[in-house]
Amino acid sequence: KYEKIWLVFGIASLIVFLSVVGVSAFSQDHTPAGGMETIDPKKVNETAPFDNPGVTQLDDDTYQVAIVALAFGYTAPELKVPVGKEIVFKVTSTDVVHSFTIDNTKVNMMVVPGRITTKSYTFEKPGTYLILCNEYCGTGHHMMYTEIEVY
Ligand code: CUA
Known part of the structure; x- marks a missing residue:
């Protein structure tokens, strides 16, 4: 039962992590070299x-x-x-x-x-x-x- 909770928690953290990385990569793409x-x-x-x-x-x-x-x-x-x-x-x-x-x-x-x-x-x-x-x-x-x- 506990294993299932940790598995869900792990997948949820992974999704959060990936979206943060994705969002920052995306926004950096649109502001090259510090917004110049x-x-x-x-x-x-x-x-x-x-x-x-x-x-x-x-x-x-x-x-x-x-x-x-x-x-x-x-x-x-x-x-x-x-x-x-x-x-x-x-x-x-x-x-x-x-x-x-x-x-x-x-x-x-x-x-x-x-x-x-x-x-x-x-x-x-x-x-x-x-x-x-x-x-x-x-x-x-x-x-x-x-x-x-x-x-
Ligand atoms: Cu030195 Cu312009």
């Missing part, structure tokens, strides 16, 4: 949001900043964002691997051609922050920087 979206590097300038790079207000508390990194700079018109709001950075590259690093913050993204890298950040203090490239990308690497103003 892909993009055709040759069509960046005609693909939203990079067809109109810069700051876009999404709602009362959220702003999106779309930026293209390429040797040796960032397509960033005038970057001004408010303090204390969620800023969603979306960055891609049209040539080689760069980084999008905001000095004195935890924003340090690797920017890969063919991928859209996304990072949310909320600035706690107003000021002018330096954005720079931390990934060696060629002879102009040290010239690759811009600024973002937090008001």
Whole structure:
């Protein structure tokens, strides 16, 4: 009698185990490399949001900043964002691997051609922050920087 209970329990655990494995494999399949979206590097300038790079207000508390990194700079018109709001950075590259690093913050993204890298950040203090490239990308690497103003 007890053997039957354990057999049922064993089969039930096996089913639970297999469905957990199945579900996680399935969901990983749909979020390759940590949820990064892909993009055709040759069509960046005609693909939203990079067809109109810069700051876009999404709602009362959220702003999106779309930026293209390429040797040796960032397509960033005038970057001004408010303090204390969620800023969603979306960055891609049209040539080689760069980084999008905001000095004195935890924003340090690797920017890969063919991928859209996304990072949310909320600035706690107003000021002018330096954005720079931390990934060696060629002879102009040290010239690759811009600024973002937090008001
Ligand atoms: Cu771009 Cu270093």
